Structure formats: structure tokens, C-alpha cells
Amino acid sequence: MTNRPPLAEWRWIESFARQFAINGVTPGMECIVLSESASRPDLVETSVLALESLGAKPFEVVMRTPANPGPVAIRSTGTTLALNQLQGAIGALSSVPFVVDCTVEGMLHAKELGTILSSGTSILMVSYEHPEVYERMVHDPVMAERVHAAHEVMKCSKTMHATSEWGTDVTVQLAGAFTAGSTGVISGPGSIAHWPGGLVLAFPDRDTVNGTIVLAPGDINLTFKHYITEPISLVIENDYVTDIKGTGYQAELMRSYLSAFDEDAYATSHVGFGMNTGARWDFLEMYDRMDINGTEARAFAGNFLFSTGANENANRFTAGHFDFPLRNHSVWLDEHQVVDTGVLVGVAAGEGA
Ligand SMILES: [Fe+2]
Numbered sequence: 001m002t003n004r005p006p007l008a009e010w011r012w013i014e015s016f017a018r019q020f021a022i023n024g025v026t027p028g029m030e031c032i033v034l035s036e037s038a039s040r041p042d043l044v045e046t047s048v049l050a051l052e053s054l055g056a057k058p059f060e061v062v063m064r065t066p067a068n069p070g071p072v073a074i075r076s077t078g079t080t081l082a083l084n085q086l087q088g089a090i091g092a093l094s095s096v097p098f099v100v101d102c103t104v105e106g107m108l109h110a111k112e113l114g115t116i117l118s119s120g121t122s123i124l125m126v127s128y129e130h131p132e133v134y135e136r137m138v139h140d141p142v143m144a145e146r147v148h149a150a151h152e153v154m155k156c157s158k159t160m161h162a163t164s165e166w167g168t169d170v171t172v173q174l175a176g177a178f179t180a181g182s183t184g185v186i187s188g189p190g191s192i193a194h195w196p197g198g199l200v201l202a203f204p205d206r207d208t209v210n211g212t213i214v215l216a217p218g219d220i221n222l223t224f225k226h227y228i229t230e231p232i233s234l235v236i237e238n239d240y241v242t243d244i245k246g247t248g249y250q251a252e253l254m255r256s257y258l259s260a261f262d263e264d265a266y267a268t269s270h271v272g273f274g275m276n277t278g279a280r281w282d283f284l285e286m287y288d289r290m291d292i293n294g295t296e297a298r299a300f301a302g303n304f305l306f307s308t309g310a311n312e313n314a315n316r317f318t319a320g321h322f323d324f325p326l327r328n329h330s331v332w333l334d335e336h337q338v339v340d341t342g343v344l345v346g347v348a349a350g351e352g353a
Contacts, residue, residue: 198276
């Protein structure tokens with residue numbers, strides 16, 4: 001028997017246990033912690049111990065991470081390939097009421113998700129972050145109310161419109177969009193949530209997104225995990241980025257990376273805004289790139305989040321995915337302004353719609 005230092009720390013176990021309890025984990029409940037060979041061992045161990053601390057009965061399903069066929073590294077897809085359609089794994093996951101998803105990309109868009117949820121299993125995706133991120137991201141019950149309220153407004157709206165002083169002016173027709181509000185808490189048996197939460201978003205229908213989006217200094221290219229240093233303009237025609245205007249190396253990197261994929265990598269994936277006041281835009285300087293997935297950037301309050309790549313709702317499937325959390329934007333859902341120059345307002349700030 002070998003001794004190894006513990007990977008989990010009590011402060012992390014405490015925060016995970018709180019989140020699992022909010023998600024309905026109770027003593028005696030059978031739970032699976034799902035991971036893959038490339039998962040963070042500290043997240044897995046913290047999850048198992050947190051479930052045990054609640055009196056639950058956790059066990060693990062550990063998959064093998066498949067090879068990336070290349071040619072470029074893939075990040076931020078929200079689509080783990082680790083289950084590989086293996087019926088034994090799907091059967092196990094379908095046999096318990098609660099799964100903690102510690103796969104690298106997560107189950108959100110995985111092929112196997114529908115089958116597992118339809119069995120009544122609920123899944124909490126734990127984003128691939130350094131566990132200390134979760135110490136700062138405590139559950140905020142008021143955020144859940146704001147997310148639900150803002151999502152209701154989005155569901156009733158015909159358009160989403162975003163502008164910025166740097167020149168963003170983009171309109172999304174919301175008819176036919178798939179919309180969601182994330183709170184970090186499942187919505188009952190057979191549902192999935194991701195943690196940290198705090199995002200209202202839409203996967204628009206085809207031919208619904210037109211305009212210009214300007215990435216300004218301090219905005220984030222989350223796939224590359226860097227801050228933008230020079231403005232980059234994305235011209236969007238009928239969902240597709242048709243021009244990437246910028247003279248610096250960051251624009252060149254974007255053009256180069258995108259060229260490794262099919263044309264659907266240039267199309268709109270999702271649009272939305274962050275609502276988590278515990279998340280910060282300035283966290284990125286503090287972590288090594290491999291230490292985080294960066295969901296904090298997707299969720300920080302008052303961002304306008306624009307993403308390119310896969311959009312099942314528009315029947316587009318591709319591995320290329322860019323998330324751009326943008327600061328200082330203003331966002332409207334029809335006549336309801338939800339973000340004013342990077343600050344949540346109206347129903348998004350907890351005021352009546
Ligand atoms: Fe995304």
C-alpha cells in the first residue's frame with residue numbers, strides 16, 4: 001500500500017458538498033462521479049468526498065479519453081467524447097438519480113446525454129477548473145431568480161440586439177431559438193445543470209444573426225484563454241463570420257485556427273449574457289491555461305457572450321468553438337434592456353420586467 005498526498009482539501013469539499021446538497025443529494029442516494037483519464041484528479045476526489053460527507057453512496061465511472069484526430073487542439077466544446085457510445089457506461093449512468101460530471105468538456109452536448117436523462121438521471125457538470133475557483137463561486141439564490149426572470153423575457157422576445165462603443169451592432173432573431181438559463185442547479189429528475197452557473201443564452205435558428213461584433217482590448221477569447229489586446233471585428237452575415245478584421249497576431253491566430261475546420265465553425269453557436277456576480281472578468285491572469293476551462297468568463301455579470309461553432313438547433317455540428325465574453329456591451333431583448341455598458345439592468349438586475 002502506497003501513501004499519496006490527498007488531492008482534495010476540506011475547503012473544496014465543503015463548497016462542493018454545499019452545491020451537491022442544493023442539487024438535491026441526500027443521505028443514502030446512489031451517485032456516480034463520471035470522469036475520464038484526462039480529468040482533473042482533484043475535482044474527482046473532491047466530488048467523491050463531498051458526496052460521502054453528505055451521506056450519499058458515490059461510486060465512479062472512469063472512461064478513457066479518446067485521441068484527438070487533429071490537426072489542432074480542441075477546447076470549450078461542451079461535448080465529451082469519452083463515453084464513446086459504450087452501453088455499459090450509459091447503462092450505469094442511467095441507473096442512478098445523480099451524476100457528477102467531471103469529464104473535461106462535459107456532457108452538455110454529448111451524444112449520449114438524451115438517453116441518460118430520459119432514464120430520470122440528473123447530471124451536474126462540474127466545469128474543468130482549478131478547485132479553488134469554486135471557493136469564490138458560492139451559491140447565490142438571488143442569481144437563480146434573476147436568471148429565471150431574464151430567461152422568461154428572452155423566451156418571449158423576438159430579437160436580441162447588442163451594441164458597444166467599439167462598434168458592435170448585432171441583431172439576433174430569436175424565433176425558433178433554443179434558449180436556456182443556467183443557475184448551477186438541476187431542475188428536477190432528468191435534467192442537466194452546469195457549475196458554475198449564471199448565464200442566459202440562445203442557440204439561434206438558421207439565418208437569424210447579422211451585424212458586426214468588435215472584440216475590444218480586455219475582452220476574452222476563451223478558447224485561446226487570452227485577453228484581446230487589439231480590436232478585432234467580426235462581420236456576421238446570416239450566422240456566419242464572413243470577415244475577421246484585425247491586423248495583429250491575435251486576429252491572425254483566429255483566422256489560422258478556424259481554417260482547420262469546416263465552414264460551420266464560422267457560424268454562430270450561442271449568444272447570451274452573464275449573470276454571476278461572483279464571477280470576474282479579471283481572473284484569467286491568475287491561472288495557467290491548463291488549470292482552467294474558464295466558465296467564470298462565460299458567466300461574469302454583465303458580459304455579452306458570443307460564440308461560434310456547433311449549434312444543434314441550427315443543425316450544425318463542428319468541433320471548432322470560440323467563446324468570446326465581451327465587456328462594456330449593451331444588450332436588449334426587444335424593448336427590455338438587460339445589460340447597459342457591461343452592467344446588468346432591468347429584469348437581469350432583479351427589477352420587474
Ligand atoms: Fe460556448
